[in-house]
Amino acid sequence: MPIIITRDDPRYVSLQKGHNARFPETELDAAKRIFLCETSADAAVALQQIVSSGLRPTIRSGGHCYEDFVANNPGGAILDLSLLSGVNDSRSAPPYRIGPGVQLWNGYLELYKRYGVTLPGGTCGTVAAGGHISGGGYGLLSRLHGLSSDWLTAVEILTINGSGKVIPRRVDARHEADLFRACRGAGGGGLGVITSYEFDKLPQPPVEVVEAYISFPWEGMTEEKFVSLLKTFGEYWETRGQDPETWGMFAVLVVAHQAGGGHMGMSIQFCNPNGTCRDLTVLNDYLDRFLQCGSPASPADGTGHAGLAARKDAGDPLCSGVHTVRRRNWLDATGGNNSSGSSTRAKYKSAYMKRGFTQAEARCIYKHMTRTIPNVDLRGSVIEIDSYGGAINRKELLETTSVAQRASVLKLQFMTFWGDPEDDAGRLQWIRDLYKDLYSGPDSDPDHKETPWWSSRHEGCYINYPDRDMLSYTYWPQLYYGQGELYPFLQTVKRKYDPNNIFHHAMSIRP
Ligand SMILES: Cc1cc2nc3c(=O)[nH]c(=O)nc-3n(C[C@H](O)[C@H](O)[C@H](O)COP(=O)(O)OP(=O)(O)OC[C@H]3O[C@@H](n4cnc5c(N)ncnc54)[C@H](O)[C@@H]3O)c2cc1C
Known part of the structure; x- marks a missing residue:
C-alpha cells in the first residue's frame, strides 16, 4: 500500500x-x-x-x-515514485528494467556492475529516470550512443480512461505504438504514470576515458578573446565534430557570469569510438585549438599531449592552460557530478543550435555575461554550452521517437541560481533580457523574435529544460516539438489515452 x-x-x-x-x-x-x-x-x-x-x-x-x-x-x-527505484527484478537481463525512481548514478552503477552496460544519460547523479528518460535524457555518452529514450523498447504506464478508471498498460513498438512513441522524448507528467522503463539492449560503457579541464580566467578577458573562444568552440562541433571519429568526445563550456570573478571552464571527456583511449589524436587536436595560451598541462599523466607544452609561450593567453588531463576508468569519471541544485532558487532556459556562434551572438553573450544591474547579485549565473549531435542526429529516429531536434551540434542551457526570494525579480530580469536579446539579433527569424525558432541555425528548445516564459508565444509547442507532424500526433495520443486531461501542467501537450 x-x-x-x-x-x-x-x-x-x-x-x-x-x-x-x-x-x-x-x-x-x-x-x-x-x-x-x-x-x-x-x-x-x-x-x-x-x-x-x-x-x-x-x-x-x-x-x-x-x-x-x-x-x-x-x-x-x-x-x-522515488521509492520505485529497482534496476531489474531478476538477474536474467536483458531486457533491462529500470524503475522511474532510479537516480542516474545508482542506475549507472547497477547496470555496470551487474551487466557491463550503461544508459547514455545525464550527468547529475540525483536526477531520476522518471522525468529524465521520458523527456529524452542526454549526457556524456550521447554523441556516441544517442539519447536514453532512443534505446527504450517498452514502457509500463498507468493511464486514466474516460470513466476515471486506472488502466495499466505495457506499450512498445507493436502494442499501442503511438503511446510508446510519445513516451520517447515528449516529456513527463502529461500522459500517465510511467512505472517501468525497458531496454532490450544497452550500450557498453567505455573501458576508460580521458578527462581534461581548461580554465579561461575573467582577468584579462576581452570581448575579442571571448568571441574567439565561443567561435572556436562552436566551429569545432559544427565541422570536425560531425566526424564519427570524434563522437566519443563530449565537451561542456561553462560560461559563468563575470560577477563571480574567477574563471569560465571547459570540461572534456574523451574516448575513441571503440571505448578505448589508445589513440589520442582527436583529443589533442581539439585541445590545441584552445591553446594560443599559457601554462602547460598538469599533470600530463601519460596522455602524450605534446601540443600543450609546445605551445606554452605562444601568443596572447585565452585560457590559463589545461589544468587537468587524466585517464580514469569510466565508472569513476561518470560519477563526477552529483550537484543537485537542491534548496536553491533557480530559473532555466534552453536552445538547440545547428551551427556554431556568429559574431553577433558571441558579442551578445559577452554583453550579458559582463552586465551589471544595480542591486542585483549575478553570481551563480551561467550558460552551459554542451557539444551535441553525433549518434543523436540519426534521422531515422524522427519517425519512432518524440524528439524532433536531430540536426543540432550544440545545446545551450541558461541558468541562474540564488537563495533569497527578494532577488527573484532581478535574477529573472537578467536571464529574460539575455535570452530575448540573443534571439532578436540579425541571425534570428524575424517572425519569431526572442526565441531560437527553427531555422538554418536553431532548433527550438529542450522539453527537459522547460521554461514557462515560452508560453507567451502562441507557437511554444512548435519550439519544443517542431513544425511537422509531431505535435499534432502527440495531441492525438493525448486525447486517446488521457481523454479527461487528468495529467496536465503548464507545458503539457494540449488535448
Ligand atoms: C542538476 C540537474 C542536472 C541535470 N542534468 C541533465 C543532463 O545532464 N541531461 C539531461 O538530459 N537533463 C538534465 N537535467 C534535466 C532533467 O533531465 C529533468 O529535469 C528531468 O525531467 C528530471 O526528472 P526527475 O524525475 O528527476 O524530476 P521530476 O521533477 O520528478 O519530474 C520531471 C517531470 O517529469 C514528470 N515525471 C516524473 N516522473 C514521471 C513518471 N514516472 N511518469 C510520468 N511522468 C513523470 C514530472 O511530472 C515532471 O513533469 C538536469 C536537471 C538538474 C536539476
Missing part, C-alpha cells in the same frame, strides 16, 4: 517540495497529500484513490523539474 503523507506529518514540509526552492510558490499552491509508492501496484492504487476523490495528481520521480509542474498543485496530490 502507498505511504500517504498529509500536512500534519513531519515529513510533509520537505516532501511537498522538489529541488527548485521556488516551488510551491505559496502554502496555498502546495499539494495536500503525497503518496509514496514502492511498487507499480502501489502506484495504481494511489492513482485510483487520488482520481476517485477528485484530486489532481502530479507525478514525481527525482524531483528535479525546472518549473512548477509538480510542486505547484493547490490542494492536489503528488504521486511520488
Whole structure:
C-alpha cells in the first residue's frame, strides 16, 4: 500500500517540495497529500484513490523539474515514485528494467556492475529516470550512443480512461505504438504514470576515458578573446565534430557570469569510438585549438599531449592552460557530478543550435555575461554550452521517437541560481533580457523574435529544460516539438489515452 503523507506529518514540509526552492510558490499552491509508492501496484492504487476523490495528481520521480509542474498543485496530490527505484527484478537481463525512481548514478552503477552496460544519460547523479528518460535524457555518452529514450523498447504506464478508471498498460513498438512513441522524448507528467522503463539492449560503457579541464580566467578577458573562444568552440562541433571519429568526445563550456570573478571552464571527456583511449589524436587536436595560451598541462599523466607544452609561450593567453588531463576508468569519471541544485532558487532556459556562434551572438553573450544591474547579485549565473549531435542526429529516429531536434551540434542551457526570494525579480530580469536579446539579433527569424525558432541555425528548445516564459508565444509547442507532424500526433495520443486531461501542467501537450 502507498505511504500517504498529509500536512500534519513531519515529513510533509520537505516532501511537498522538489529541488527548485521556488516551488510551491505559496502554502496555498502546495499539494495536500503525497503518496509514496514502492511498487507499480502501489502506484495504481494511489492513482485510483487520488482520481476517485477528485484530486489532481502530479507525478514525481527525482524531483528535479525546472518549473512548477509538480510542486505547484493547490490542494492536489503528488504521486511520488522515488521509492520505485529497482534496476531489474531478476538477474536474467536483458531486457533491462529500470524503475522511474532510479537516480542516474545508482542506475549507472547497477547496470555496470551487474551487466557491463550503461544508459547514455545525464550527468547529475540525483536526477531520476522518471522525468529524465521520458523527456529524452542526454549526457556524456550521447554523441556516441544517442539519447536514453532512443534505446527504450517498452514502457509500463498507468493511464486514466474516460470513466476515471486506472488502466495499466505495457506499450512498445507493436502494442499501442503511438503511446510508446510519445513516451520517447515528449516529456513527463502529461500522459500517465510511467512505472517501468525497458531496454532490450544497452550500450557498453567505455573501458576508460580521458578527462581534461581548461580554465579561461575573467582577468584579462576581452570581448575579442571571448568571441574567439565561443567561435572556436562552436566551429569545432559544427565541422570536425560531425566526424564519427570524434563522437566519443563530449565537451561542456561553462560560461559563468563575470560577477563571480574567477574563471569560465571547459570540461572534456574523451574516448575513441571503440571505448578505448589508445589513440589520442582527436583529443589533442581539439585541445590545441584552445591553446594560443599559457601554462602547460598538469599533470600530463601519460596522455602524450605534446601540443600543450609546445605551445606554452605562444601568443596572447585565452585560457590559463589545461589544468587537468587524466585517464580514469569510466565508472569513476561518470560519477563526477552529483550537484543537485537542491534548496536553491533557480530559473532555466534552453536552445538547440545547428551551427556554431556568429559574431553577433558571441558579442551578445559577452554583453550579458559582463552586465551589471544595480542591486542585483549575478553570481551563480551561467550558460552551459554542451557539444551535441553525433549518434543523436540519426534521422531515422524522427519517425519512432518524440524528439524532433536531430540536426543540432550544440545545446545551450541558461541558468541562474540564488537563495533569497527578494532577488527573484532581478535574477529573472537578467536571464529574460539575455535570452530575448540573443534571439532578436540579425541571425534570428524575424517572425519569431526572442526565441531560437527553427531555422538554418536553431532548433527550438529542450522539453527537459522547460521554461514557462515560452508560453507567451502562441507557437511554444512548435519550439519544443517542431513544425511537422509531431505535435499534432502527440495531441492525438493525448486525447486517446488521457481523454479527461487528468495529467496536465503548464507545458503539457494540449488535448
Ligand atoms: C542538476 C540537474 C542536472 C541535470 N542534468 C541533465 C543532463 O545532464 N541531461 C539531461 O538530459 N537533463 C538534465 N537535467 C534535466 C532533467 O533531465 C529533468 O529535469 C528531468 O525531467 C528530471 O526528472 P526527475 O524525475 O528527476 O524530476 P521530476 O521533477 O520528478 O519530474 C520531471 C517531470 O517529469 C514528470 N515525471 C516524473 N516522473 C514521471 C513518471 N514516472 N511518469 C510520468 N511522468 C513523470 C514530472 O511530472 C515532471 O513533469 C538536469 C536537471 C538538474 C536539476
